[in-house]
Structure formats: structure tokens, C-alpha cells
Amino acid sequence: MRDQDYLRLLSGRYPTLRAAAAEIIHLRAIEQLPKGTEYFFSDLHGENEAFIYLLRSSSGIIRDKIRETFGHFISEAEEIQLANLIYFPDRVIRKMRADGEFTEDYQKIAIYRLVRIAKVVSSKYTRRKVFKKVPQDFADIIDELLNVDENDANKKDYFDEIVRTIIATGITENFIQDLCRLIQNLTIDNLHILGDIYDRGPRADLIMDELMHFHDVDIQWGNHDIAWMGAYCGNRALICDVVRMAISYNSFDILEDGYGINLRPLSMFAAKVYGDDPCSRFLPHEWDRNVYDAVDSALAAKMHKAVSIIQFKLEGQIIHRHPEYRMDGRSMLEQVDYEKGTVRSMGRTYEMKDMNLPTVDPKDPLRLTAEEEELLRTLEFSFRHSRLLGRHIDFFYTNGSIYKVCNGNLLYHGCIPMEKDGSFESMNFGGQAYAGRALMDRVQSVVQNAYYLPEDDPGKGECVDFLWYLQCGPKSPVFGKDHLASFEHYFVDDAAPKKEKMNAYYDLNGKPEICEKILKEFGLPVAGSHIINGHVPVRRKDGESPVKAGGKFYIIDGGLSKAYQQKTGIAGYTLIYNSWHLMLAEHRPFDPASENTPRLKVVEEMPARVMIGDTDIGRQMEQKIEDLQELVAAYRNGTIKENNRTGDRN
Incomplete structure (x- = not known):
């Protein structure tokens, strides 16, 4: 039985018995239509x-x-x-x-x-x-x-x-x-x-424009989307990451023409620091050609190397700020032996193929130079003051989530982290372990806080840092690998450290019993439900x-x-x-x-x-019909008076 106060509020929208009955008829008819595609x-x-x-x-x-x-x-x-x-x-x-x-x-x-x-x-x-x-x-x-x-x-x-x-x-x-x-x-x-609207291809900004004009769209965030969300929130490591990716795939258009990111300071810095260095290991891919912002490949390689080194410094700083991430071995500039020209990766030592690192102090490899600090301030200003990027990131937050349950389907980008035995892998937040759906909900909350918390909130910085972990951390549900081998791809020739080991989920997701376990975890019936990944x-x-x-x-x-x-x-x-x-x-x-x-x-x-009656919207309609039926009963027994002066609802 509905609360009388609620029924009185409902009567404001349906002020007569005829208006409420007409809406019941309308909703019942809609329930019998086929579901939309x-x-x-x-x-x-x-x-x-x-x-x-x-x-x-x-x-x-x-x-x-x-x-x-x-x-x-x-x-x-x-x-x-x-x-x-x-x-x-x-x-x-x-x-x-x-x-x-x-x-x-x-x-x-x-x-x-x-x-x-x-x-x-x-x-x-x-x-x-x-x-x-x-x-x-x-x-x-x-x-x-x-x-x-x-x-x-x-x-x-x-x-x-x-x-x-x-x-x-x-x-x-x-x-x-x-x-x-x-x-x-x-x-x-x-x-x-x-997920993963961004990176690699030329113009994710144009995709976002198209999506923003679409009538009904939702997004399940991917690791590359998280990187751009973090960049806009001021995570400097992720600012460098998205710039690095754009240069790597020769996608300058999205940065400069799309979002108005000022890359001139980076090009000047890179040309000065790496003037005689061919930076051949940093030459961009040629998947696409820029239309508006053609950049000489030699200069692009220098820019690519410059921003990569800054990123590796910033990542090491995040790792030091957060020992709970347990990623000490991934502070890669601290794994380099600068005298021997080797690097420690995934438990083994490899020869470094490029030791021209003029901005790295072997005694303090994570320290930024004064020029790098100034460059970062310029880049951060560009990202945080790009109006178009701001509109796109706001759309990500208002229309996106880490997962979605919709019409019997469970949607997410990466994985539900699992152990080899098929149990859900846990992750600690503030001393409390989260796994399965609870982990996804907790991640959702942290991602939202990184954007919505006020700038002076003491917890905001920790949430913004966590966006970097989500993009590449070993227990991240949107990443799903033990490490991100960007450093190794640039500096090591051996294939072994470049092999990114997938979470056990990817070996298990072909088993019906594992899928059934995941569906039950998210409150879905086994029969007729699907995981879409x-x-x-x-x-x-x-x-x-x-x-x-x-x-x-x-x-x-x-x-x-x-x-x-x-x-x-x-x-x-x-x-x-x-x-x-x-x-x-x-x-x-x-x-x-x-x-x-x-x-x-x-x-x-x-x-x-x-039919629509079988869908999530249909179930909402059914609840509304029940409410309206109680309102009709209240009109009939006089508990609530009709307001004929308002007129029937059209």
C-alpha cells in the first residue's frame, strides 16, 4: 500500500480518475509493443x-x-x-x-x-x-x-x-x-x-561529438577513457600518457585541432634536449596521417621521447605516494643501472638499448628538471581549460559507469578480476577488502570522487592518483594485466618483459560455470542473461x-x-x-x-x-501502473479528492 503523501504527490500529475486511468491504458498498451533495438x-x-x-x-x-x-x-x-x-x-x-x-x-x-x-x-x-x-x-x-x-x-x-x-x-x-x-x-x-573510445585512432573527439547528439547512449569506461578522464582531472602522469599515445600513433589532430592543447612548448623543449638524438625507437606509427597538424617525424620522435621520460618520472612518484598499490618494481627509472646500462624488469635484468637520458639524474631519477616542471604546468593548463574536452569528460561522467546491468545483460569493458581457482580477486581500500561486484562499485565511487569532489577536499588527490592505477594497475578491472610494458617496448629488445600477463579471468571466461557465477554476483538470472565484454x-x-x-x-x-x-x-x-x-x-x-x-x-x-513489458523499462512501467491503480482506488473511495479544475492530462 502506497503512502498517502506519495499518492497526493502523484495526483498533482494525474489530478482526476480519468487522467490516471488513461495513463494506465497508455502504459499497458506500450508494454505490448516489441522492445527497441x-x-x-x-x-x-x-x-x-x-x-x-x-x-x-x-x-x-x-x-x-x-x-x-x-x-x-x-x-x-x-x-x-x-x-x-x-x-x-x-x-x-x-x-x-x-x-x-x-x-x-x-x-x-x-x-x-x-x-x-x-x-x-x-x-x-x-x-x-x-x-x-x-x-x-x-x-x-x-x-x-x-x-x-x-x-x-x-x-x-x-x-x-x-x-x-x-x-x-x-x-x-x-x-x-x-x-x-x-x-x-x-x-x-x-x-x-x-569502452575505449580514445587513443590510437585519429579523432576520438569527433566520435564524442557524434555520441553527444545521439538520443540514448551509455558508456562503460575503458582504460584508455580513464586515462583521458584522469588527464582532465589534473593527473599529470595521465596527461603525459595521452599526449604520448597521440604522438605515438601520429594523432596530433585530436590534441591541437580537436582540443586546443598547446604542444609548442613540448616541441621546443624536445628539440633542445634531444637535438642530436635521432630517437629512432620513438618514431610514431603511420596508421593515420594528420589533416591539420602535420609534424615532422624526427621532431615527433623527440617529443615522444621527452614526454615519455616525464611520464615515467611521474609514475614513479605516484608509486612512492601509494605503497598500497604494491608496484615498486614498476618505477622503471629506478630499476635502471645507469653505470651498467641495464634495467630490472619482472624479476630479470636486461640491456638498455637507449641510455641517452639527459634529463634523468641517476642519483634521483624521479626528480623533474625546472624545464620539465614548467612544461607540465603548460600542459596541465591546456587540458584543464579545454572547453570541448571538459564537455566530453562531463558527458563521460553523466552517461558512463564502470559497468551496467541492462535488460538481462551485464556490460563492462575489461574484466571482473579473478584468481586462478575462479574466486573473485580482492583489492584493499582503506584496510577493507573488496571483490566482485563490491569492487566494481567501490571503483565507481572513487572515479566519481576524482571528478566531483571539490578541489580543496583532502581526499581528491588520492582519487585522482587512483585513476592512474586503474589505467595500468595489476588489479584494475578496466586493465586486467599484471603490468603495462611501455618502458620495455621503448628500451628493451627482449620479448619476455614485454609480455603482459592477463588476469586469470581471461582464461576462465569461456567456462559456463564462471559466467554463471559472475551473473549471479550482479543479481542476474542465469537463464537468458549474457555478459558483454x-x-x-x-x-x-x-x-x-x-x-x-x-x-x-x-x-x-x-x-x-x-x-x-x-x-x-x-x-x-x-x-x-x-x-x-x-x-x-x-x-x-x-x-x-x-x-x-x-x-x-x-x-x-x-x-x-x-516485448517492452519484458524489459527493465517495462518493469518500471509495471510499478507505475500499480501506483496509478492505487491512486484510482483512492479517488473512488474518496481518500483523495479529484481536482477537475486542473483538467485531464493530455
Whole structure:
């Protein structure tokens, strides 16, 4: 029985019995509609062109809808043109205008076809929900077109006249663009990003812009995302880390053109300190070419080495501040024997292949020089005062989490740390051990505190430091390895210390009983639930499968990043969950000049069609219906009086 005070508050929104009853009817009807389609992406790694194409094309589903709707009535060339119009309407229309092809006849045909597709993809939504997604300038017109039967003789002239008038008033281009955006929004109801939007690829900032304009998106933070979040929060080691990664993958555009990070002081410092050093071990990868900020590779190598050495100093300082991290052996500049030219790593000694370290004092290797301190102040100022980066990080915090439970699925980027025997690995915070879900919740709290605590709060610095641990620490659930071998990759030729040992979780996650244990830990039923994971690329060309544990476990990092595609043989996965089935879209390496339709494969059929009433939203609706039923009863027995003067709710 609801508290009377609560029912009185509810009566403010539903002031009459009729208003409350009407809402019950509305909610009951919605429960019987099919659930919306959810899309799961992982490890985007800055590949903006590929991701935006996949998002706007719904990983090939829109092309399927066109084929299903028009069949053999239009040619394959017309199919492709219509699909590209839906994905990139401004680009296609601009080209057609230049070629003299954007004629009145084409405009009429395009509008008719787009309306047909919009009707198909909107069919499982309420008219009210579709109307909310319609761009407002043409909301009434689009609503009419979507809900008029143009085959009805009484309405055909009405429909045709609307289209003729759109063309005659010269608003066709804007109208088509709005129709295309509506189709995109209706095809994907919910978008889940399982981490690592940043690093390696050229323009993660453009991906963030696209996500911020999407209607319903959530993010499960990855280790590379945590690095950027920490950089914005003022963690200097992570500032150096994200700069180092951008230089390493030749992605200056995101720093300078994207976020306005001032790299000139770094370039001047690096040129001065490493003037005669070729820094050949620090030459950037050539995965992508910068469009706006081309940097000479020799200078880039010097900048890369300079910021790396500063990062290793700062990491050592964090390790000293936090003995509870138990990472003494990873303060790498303190593991170097500067007389012998060797370094201690993972219990063994190796020859250093580069001993030109002019800013490192062998007697105090973690001490920053005055020039390095000044450089760090400049970089920190740039990061903390970048308005665009601030908006993107705020979006990460307001729409992100370390994990998410949604419609029977458990989503996270890295791992649930485990011991070899299958028990959950624990981590201490303030003398208390946390493991499993409790560890994930505790990590979530610390990450939030790093951003939301006031600058003068004595605990904020500890939380900001912990973001560095999350990015590379051995018990971090978003990292999942025993060490990060960046130093060894730069300075050691032997392969052994570069091998990063994965957490036991990655050997165990293919076992059904382990997946069931994890699902139960997060309050999910074993039957019908799934774990959806990213972080580790699936080597498809070596026969690895993204589906494990008899369909309980999906790992969907298939190598969208160009840096991984030689290993995986593909270019990533999209997992698609609609009312009928789970489907995997397997993507080919993106080529803007060719057709990029992925291979679609149904991997699990639902026992019965999943309706909105079966989802998390449906359960919330059911609770609201119970509340409204009590309100109706209160109106009927006079416990609460109706307010007829307010009028029925529309």
C-alpha cells in the first residue's frame, strides 16, 4: 500500500480518475509493443570515420530494411544511393547538386522512399514516441506523412500535395535531412559503448561529438577513457600518457585541432634536449596521417621521447605516494643501472638499448628538471581549460559507469578480476577488502570522487592518483594485466618483459560455470542473461570466436582500430539485440570509397518475442501502473479528492 503523501504527490500529475486511468491504458498498451533495438559497440579507439559510418548505417541494418521494403522494385545501385542518402544526407545532396542530379523528380522519389523506410522502422513504436524523435521544424508534416495511407484513394491527393508543396517551397534538402536523421534514430533505440573510445585512432573527439547528439547512449569506461578522464582531472602522469599515445600513433589532430592543447612548448623543449638524438625507437606509427597538424617525424620522435621520460618520472612518484598499490618494481627509472646500462624488469635484468637520458639524474631519477616542471604546468593548463574536452569528460561522467546491468545483460569493458581457482580477486581500500561486484562499485565511487569532489577536499588527490592505477594497475578491472610494458617496448629488445600477463579471468571466461557465477554476483538470472565484454581483440583470422561459454559470454572487440586489424583479420563487431534475436555484425576494414556492408549473423534466437513489458523499462512501467491503480482506488473511495479544475492530462 502506497503512502498517502506519495499518492497526493502523484495526483498533482494525474489530478482526476480519468487522467490516471488513461495513463494506465497508455502504459499497458506500450508494454505490448516489441522492445527497441539495442546496439553494442566496443573499443572504437578514435576511428571516427569507421564508427560514424557504422552508427549511421546501423551496422548494415538500414540497408537490409531498404532491401526488405523495396525488393526487386529498385536496382542495387538505387539501393546503395538511398542507403548513402540516409547515412550522410548533406554529403550526398551536395554532390548531387554539383552534378545536376538533385532534380524535382529525384526529390519527389527520395521523399516517397524515405517515408516508406521511416514507416517500417517506426512501426514498433508508439506514435507519441516517434513524434518526440521527429526534428521539430517539420514535426507535424512528418507525422502526417507517416500516418497517412497513401494507397487510400481519399488520402492519396492529400499525401501528394504535401510532397509537391515541400518541393515548391524549396525546403526539400532540409526536409530530407530531417527524415534521414529520424530513420537513423528510430533504427537504434539504445546505444551501448563498452569502452575505449580514445587513443590510437585519429579523432576520438569527433566520435564524442557524434555520441553527444545521439538520443540514448551509455558508456562503460575503458582504460584508455580513464586515462583521458584522469588527464582532465589534473593527473599529470595521465596527461603525459595521452599526449604520448597521440604522438605515438601520429594523432596530433585530436590534441591541437580537436582540443586546443598547446604542444609548442613540448616541441621546443624536445628539440633542445634531444637535438642530436635521432630517437629512432620513438618514431610514431603511420596508421593515420594528420589533416591539420602535420609534424615532422624526427621532431615527433623527440617529443615522444621527452614526454615519455616525464611520464615515467611521474609514475614513479605516484608509486612512492601509494605503497598500497604494491608496484615498486614498476618505477622503471629506478630499476635502471645507469653505470651498467641495464634495467630490472619482472624479476630479470636486461640491456638498455637507449641510455641517452639527459634529463634523468641517476642519483634521483624521479626528480623533474625546472624545464620539465614548467612544461607540465603548460600542459596541465591546456587540458584543464579545454572547453570541448571538459564537455566530453562531463558527458563521460553523466552517461558512463564502470559497468551496467541492462535488460538481462551485464556490460563492462575489461574484466571482473579473478584468481586462478575462479574466486573473485580482492583489492584493499582503506584496510577493507573488496571483490566482485563490491569492487566494481567501490571503483565507481572513487572515479566519481576524482571528478566531483571539490578541489580543496583532502581526499581528491588520492582519487585522482587512483585513476592512474586503474589505467595500468595489476588489479584494475578496466586493465586486467599484471603490468603495462611501455618502458620495455621503448628500451628493451627482449620479448619476455614485454609480455603482459592477463588476469586469470581471461582464461576462465569461456567456462559456463564462471559466467554463471559472475551473473549471479550482479543479481542476474542465469537463464537468458549474457555478459558483454570488450578490451581484448578477437583474433578472428586465427579461428577465435566472439561467442563463448555456450552463448553466455560475448566479447565484441574485433579490431575496429587499424592497429589491430592485422591481428584480427576483421574490423570489429556490433552486437545487435532486437525483439527477435541477438545478431553479430562482423565488419570489414573501413574504406570510404567502397561499399562497407558488414556480414550479419544471428547468434541467438529469443524463445519468444521480447516485448517492452519484458524489459527493465517495462518493469518500471509495471510499478507505475500499480501506483496509478492505487491512486484510482483512492479517488473512488474518496481518500483523495479529484481536482477537475486542473483538467485531464493530455
